Amino acid sequence: MPELAEVEFFRKRWSVAEGERIAAVFTHPRAKIFRGTDPAALARELPGARLLDSAAAAKQMLFHFNGDRWLGVHLGMSGELRVETSAYVPAKHDHLVLRTAQRALVFADPRMFGRVDFHLGAGPPAWWTKIAPPLLSRAFTAAAVAAFLRRRRRAPIKAVLLMQERFPGIGNWMADEILWRAAIHPQRLAGSLTAAEVRTLWRECRQVARLALRTIAGVGGKLPPDLNVHIPRTWLFWHRWEDGGLCPITKKPLVREEVGGRTTCWSPARQKLHPRR
DNA sequence: CTATGTGTTCGTGT
């Protein structure tokens, strides 16, 4: 489920506990969520620690506690972070619960593709510092995108947009939204895009990231009540799963098909496989 | 009962 903006939304939820001290830790007895990490180490090290700050990058989050303690979270496909009352009793799909005096921070994930990483050290862990530069940073340049598309020239552009090593945080719906706005057919091979198309693609990557963060993760300190309530009806987002869905721009039918191993939605009237040049 | 999904990783083939 969660891509860039949703990840930021969930990070902000837990960030209400910044400054609070962890009193107790619950870990699900047979959670696969803790791949590399030992749940026992977590339960031993976190109690007594104060949540200092947090950050989101790509589809990951990092929560920083005092005493050089770091908690990484990846939500996988079905993960979410919630905030419950301090008396909260963990339910079936809750894998990690951090209790403070004021509340309970819950990580739930039915499909268990998510991940929790605990790290002890003076600085953030390597997996965090290695994450590619954000779409909205100066380092995410049109030239870097062009070079990457050249390297991946034989893969469909849809599949390339999902590669986190260059497009951190872009997931299935964002990729479709970007291609739709850029009027590029998802099955075009990355190497077939013109220089102008590459530049448009780069611009729309940034624009969709900016708009998604604003509408989903809120502005300033405010968080929307639900994930998607503020997404405009003019986005492809709301129409991609409708049967008989229409392109908000051309009003012509949308198409849904597998591209690059993922269900992909596009507007054939707008996104041509063989554009006239 | 079967098919599907807002994700990542691994093995295999080119």
Add this chain to the structure above:
DNA sequence: CACACGAACACATA
């Protein structure tokens, strides 16, 4: 060697 692709992971929901 680099890259492309399909399968696997695990479970709720339609």
